[in-house]
Amino acid sequence: MPLKWLLHWQPNAGTTVNSQILSEVSQCVESINGAKEGRWKSTLTFYRPVLRDQTLQAEYPRDCLGISLQEQPNKYYFILRSQRIVLEADSTIQMIMEKLQSYKSRVSLYFEGFQYQLGDFQLRVGKVVPTHSENLRGIVMEVEYLPISSLDKSRQIMEDFVDIWQETVSKRSLPGHFMHIEPNFAEYGLSDHYTSQHTAVQYAIVMAQLIASVRN
Amino acid sequence: MQQQPQAPVASATQPDQLESCETTAEAPPKQVALAMERLGQAARLIADVRLGADRLLEALFIAAQPHQSNKPLHLIVNEEATMRQHLQDLRAVGRQLEESGVLNSLRSRNNSWGLHMPLVCPDGAVVAYAWKRQLAGQAGASAVDRTRLALKAFTDQRRRFFPHLEDESSGQTSGVESGVSKKHCSSQASTLTHKEEPSEEKTLPEVLLRVEKEAPNMRIFTYQHLDWLKRASALSSSTNENFIESSKENNFQTSNRLRTGSLGPVSADQIAAVELLVPSVFRAIISLHPAGSIEPDAVAFFSPDEGGSYIHSRGFSVYHVFRHLTEHAVKALQFFLGINTDTALYNLLHWICSYETLFTKSCCIFNCCFAVNVGGF
Numbered sequence: 001m002p003l004k005w006l007l008h009w010q011p012n013a014g015t016t017v018n019s020q021i022l023s024e025v026s027q028c029v030e031s032i033n034g035a036k037e038g039r040w041k042s043t044l045t046f047y048r049p050v051l052r053d054q055t056l057q058a059e060y061p062r063d064c065l066g067i068s069l070q071e072q073p074n075k076y077y078f079i080l081r082s083q084r085i086v087l088e089a090d091s092t093i094q095m096i097m098e099k100l101q102s103y104k105s106r107v108s109l110y111f112e113g114f115q116y117q118l119g120d121f122q123l124r125v126g127k128v129v130p131t132h133s134e135n136l137r138g139i140v141m142e143v144e145y146l147p148i149s150s151l152d153k154s155r156q157i158m159e160d161f162v163d164i165w166q167e168t169v170s171k172r173s174l175p176g177h178f179m180h181i182e183p184n185f186a187e188y189g190l191s192d193h194y195t196s197q198h199t200a201v202q203y204a205i206v207m208a209q210l211i212a213s214v215r216n
Numbered sequence: 217m218q219q220q221p222q223a224p225v226a227s228a229t230q231p232d233q234l235e236s237c238e239t240t241a242e243a244p245p246k247q248v249a250l251a252m253e254r255l256g257q258a259a260r261l262i263a264d265v266r267l268g269a270d271r272l273l274e275a276l277f278i279a280a281q282p283h284q285s286n287k288p289l290h291l292i293v294n295e296e297a298t299m300r301q302h303l304q305d306l307r308a309v310g311r312q313l314e315e316s317g318v319l320n321s322l323r324s325r326n327n328s329w330g331l332h333m334p335l336v337c338p339d340g341a342v343v344a345y346a347w348k349r350q351l352a353g354q355a356g357a358s359a360v361d362r363t364r365l366a367l368k369a370f371t372d373q374r375r376r377f378f379p380h381l382e383d384e385s386s387g388q389t390s391g392v393e394s395g396v397s398k399k400h401c402s403s404q405a406s407t408l409t410h411k412e413e414p415s416e417e418k419t420l421p422e423v424l425l426r427v428e429k430e431a432p433n434m435r436i437f438t439y440q441h442l443d444w445l446k447r448a449s450a451l452s453s454s455t456n457e458n459f460i461e462s463s464k465e466n467n468f469q470t471s472n473r474l475r476t477g478s479l480g481p482v483s484a485d486q487i488a489a490v491e492l493l494v495p496s497v498f499r500a501i502i503s504l505h506p507a508g509s510i511e512p513d514a515v516a517f518f519s520p521d522e523g524g525s526y527i528h529s530r531g532f533s534v535y536h537v538f539r540h541l542t543e544h545a546v547k548a549l550q551f552f553l554g555i556n557t558d559t560a561l562y563n564l565l566h567w568i569c570s571y572e573t574l575f576t577k578s579c580c581i582f583n584c585c586f587a588v589n590v591g592g593f
Contacts, residue, residue, distance in 0.1 A: 001521065120535045147519040147535035150496030193496050 002122070002146040003194035005158050006202035007165075008209055009139035011176035019127070021174050022139050026114065026125050028168050034116030040124050041112035043068045043131075044203060047103040064103055065207065066094070067200045077200035081208065084187045086197045107131075111140055111203075120146050121161065128210060138210040141178060149194045151185070181205050251316050254309050261306040268299040377550040420487060420510055423562050431569040434494045441488035441507065444528065451523030483508075489529065492568060495520060498538065500545070500568055502561075503529035510561040515549050517541040 009025075011017050030036070047064040067077040068091065076094055078087040097103055113126030121143065128138035143161060145154055162180060169178060183205050185191075190198055272295050279288035424436055439447065485508030492500040499520045505513040514529035517538045526532070533539050548567050552560040 120537050147521075147533075147537050148496055148498070149521060153497050 001149055001194055001196070002144050003149055003151055003154055003158075004142050004144040004199055004202070005162065005180055006199070006206055007141040007143065007162070007178040007180045008206045009141075009176055010179045010209075010213065015175040017136055017138055017176070019136055021176065022113075022125070022127050022136070024172050024174055025139060025141070025169065028165075028172065029116050029118075029123055029125055032118065032164075032168055034118045034123055037115045037117050037122075039112065040070045040115045040126065041110055042070050042126075042203070043108060043110055044207060045108045046106045047097070048106045050101055050104050065204050066097075066105070067203050069196055069199060072196045075196065077197065079200055079204040081204050084189075086188045086190070086201050086204075088197055088200075109137065109207075122146060137214065140206060150192050151194055151198075152192050179209075181209065247316055251313060254313050254316075258306060258309045258313065261302050261309065264302045265299060265306065268295050268302060271295045272299070377547055378554065379547070380551065418510070418558070420504070420508065420561075423510055423565065424490070426562065427565040427569060430566065431494075431571075434492055434569065434571075437491040437493070438487045439489040439491065440486050444489035444491070444501070445525065447491075448523070448527040449525045451527060492565070493520065494571060497571065498541070499527070501527065501529045501531075502564065504561070511557060512549060512553075512561045512564055515542070515545045515564065517545060 009017055009021065011021075045066040045068075047066055048062070049060040049064070051060065061080045061082055063081055065079045065081070067079065069075070069077065074091050076089050076091045078089065078093075079085065097105075108131040110129050110131060111126045112129070113124060116123040116125070123144070124142035126140050126142075127136050128140060129136060143158065143165070145158060145161075148154055162178075166178060183201050185198055185201065188197070188201050190201070272292060275288040275291035275295065279292070420438075424438070428434075428436055488504055488507040490502045490504065492498075492502070497520065499518045499522070500515060501518070502512050502515045505511060516527075516529050516531050516533070518527050518531075518533045519535050519538055522533060522535075532542060545564075545568070549560070549564055552563040552567075555563075
């Protein structure tokens with residue numbers, strides 16, 4: 001399946017992300033002839049273990065993330081970042097989780113925005129908002145290269161593309177820049193051949209970054 | 217049917233031209249036949265007149281000689297009578313032709329049948345139907361156009377496939393195409409160094425074996441013609457599971473060490489398609505013609521995730537990068553065929569084996585259209 005790099009917006013120190021930046025970024029994509037195709041939306045949920053005995057808290061992973069991706073409507077992904085575990089499950093697992101009451105969903109976030117086609121690339125620019133508010137928490141961008149599936153083989157092309165992208169964005173003099181963090185997929189047991197599990201891992205990493213930057 | 221337009225012309229005839237008045241009431245084909253006949257008559261009469269003139273001259277010549285009898289005088293008198301008759305006949309025929317519009321067809325354009333009478337063209341050619349000549353002229357013109365177009369197409373193709381025959385530096389292609397604000401930076405055609413290696417591979421299995429050693433990551437499968445089409449249709453955009461399954465399916469070897477994707481044993485002389493698969497990078501299809509030979513006749517590149525009946529050696533990928541790659545590959549193929557047909561297949565496969573640099577050396581420009589620079593040998 002086509003491979004994807006997930007970039008997130010890193011605001012400059014002392015600034016916060018706002019919708020103005022989002023619209024500027026969208027304009028950037030259009031300025032390089034990205035053809036707007038439609039909307040996209042993925043959902044990320046924080047789960048917290050429900051324990052009767054609080055002393056056992058330490059034994060359970062604190063951050064259990066669940067992700068539902070637009071391109072895989074029948075699947076649901078779990079990531080335990082501290083344990084480097086990623087799991088692909090059927091989407092009905094959410095129902096099971098609710099019934100089991102072992103983990104409760106604490107916070108849900110939407111990653112949503114517009115999708116653009118650019119030659120062999122597909123770009124998704126999206127805002128990060130909590131489910132029940134319009135508070136903009138962050139901006140992400142998915143850069144997807146359609147023809148091949150090998151992360152290794154595509155690295156050069158993706159880097160070149162991101163360079164061009166960074167150049168385009170920097171011309172707008174926005175207070176911040178896009179960053180790409182390459183997760184160590186091997187630690188999660190993932191191979192060079194790209195899958196949605198790779199995407200899930202990237203989202204988990206980006207989420208951690210967003211939290212960290214909000215705290216600072 | 218009454219031939220109305222001819223009537224005004226016919227009315228100018230003299231009473232002894234009733235014959236031609238009658239003929240104007242007939243259908244054009246009959247008129248044409250009559251006219252042709254009369255033209256023949258006229259030609260014969262003219263020949264007779266010429267002959268008569270020759271005889272007269274001869275008679276005069278003899279008469280000029282001294283000591284002649286009255287013979288030349290008789291000759292001349294006889295000949296004169298004959299000539300006069302011929303000329304009268306000729307005049308009559310001429311008048312008939314004139315009336316039927318043969319000689320005046322350029323003037324009498326209001327022919328209700330839309331047909332012109334036999335036309336005596338300025339260059340002396342007799343055309344039964346003037347419109348035939350027009351059609352012939354049109355056909356001639358379109359033939360000229362067609363030839364011009366064909367020549368242009370040929371020159372374009374030649375420039376495209378044999379750039380090294382042009383006067384510019386060999387191997388450089390401009391690569392600039394018109395597109396919706398897409399500029400391709402000039403992709404360098406592979407800078408090939410021509411290795412003077414004596415090729416020992418004369419058969420397909422030998423060639424493939426040698427190539428297999430060079431690119432261990434590349435999987436080579438061979439197919440009979442129809443078997444490839446079946447496989448192409450069976451290819452679907454692969455999920456992880458499909459990918460693993462299909463790679464297991466095709467990984468069985470036949471006794472002559474050719475990995476065949478065809479179902480059942482396939483002898484080397486039936487192989488019409490060679491598939492080169494580098495997982496996660498590309499899938500290339502080369503067709504051989506005739507089957508079983510080592511002469512490649514087409515090549516195309518596709519994404520390994522693509523599937524469908526359009527995946528064949530003359531098909532085009534949906535992705536730009538593989539379309540570019542196919543164009544380069546086709547040029548390379550033509551180039552290799554131009555050098556030496558026997559080694560063309562090996563050279564092409566060897567060139568494809570240098571794919572490692574495929575996605576690493578890329579040159580890209582602002583509007584994000586990547587032209588891939590394929591590394592050479």
